[in-house]
Amino acid sequence: MQFHRSPRWLVSAVTLLAILPLAGCVSRGKAREPYRYQLDYGQSVILRGGRAVAPRHAPAAVHRIVAAANRIVGKPYKYGGGHARVEDTGYDCSGTVSYALIKSGLLGAPLPSRSFRDYGKRGEGDWVTVYARDGHTFMTVGGLRLDTGYRGDGRGPTWTTRPRPTKGYFVRHPAGL
16 A cells, blocks of 8 residues: 655645634634632632632732722722722722722723733733623632622622623733733
8 A cells, every 4th residue: 555645835825724724713812611619629710708818829910909809899880980990989890990900010000991901911810810802891800700780780899709701802911910
């Protein structure tokens, strides 16, 4: 039996055609699966009495994000809150995410939801992931979701383990996290 070798250009073309459909999904950096909290003891940020607690060995930036977000959890929802001034009486979704990232040293000034689509690096982070689209943004820290509500309940900043659809959201993360 004799084997014939295909020309290199043909192998390359077939490989490119096989990979191309997959690259379209990745290049936009959009979420496809809903957010779901999965507890991994020693690795996950946990929820205790409405406040987040990071595992001891988590990076210092994660501890700073958790501490900052815990300071504003329970404040009311306020449209535009956290934008004109970082320390505010209430926060909207992007004001909440901005506050946590600013106070942890990972962001210089508040951003609106749309601008978080270009924040940091593309894809999920090991510790921190920001989900952004026009009109809304939220983040996960060690798997725990920091959000201002879902289904129009309009709460202010809250840590939660409740699932949330992410279709249409851009997925970003701070470099190194």
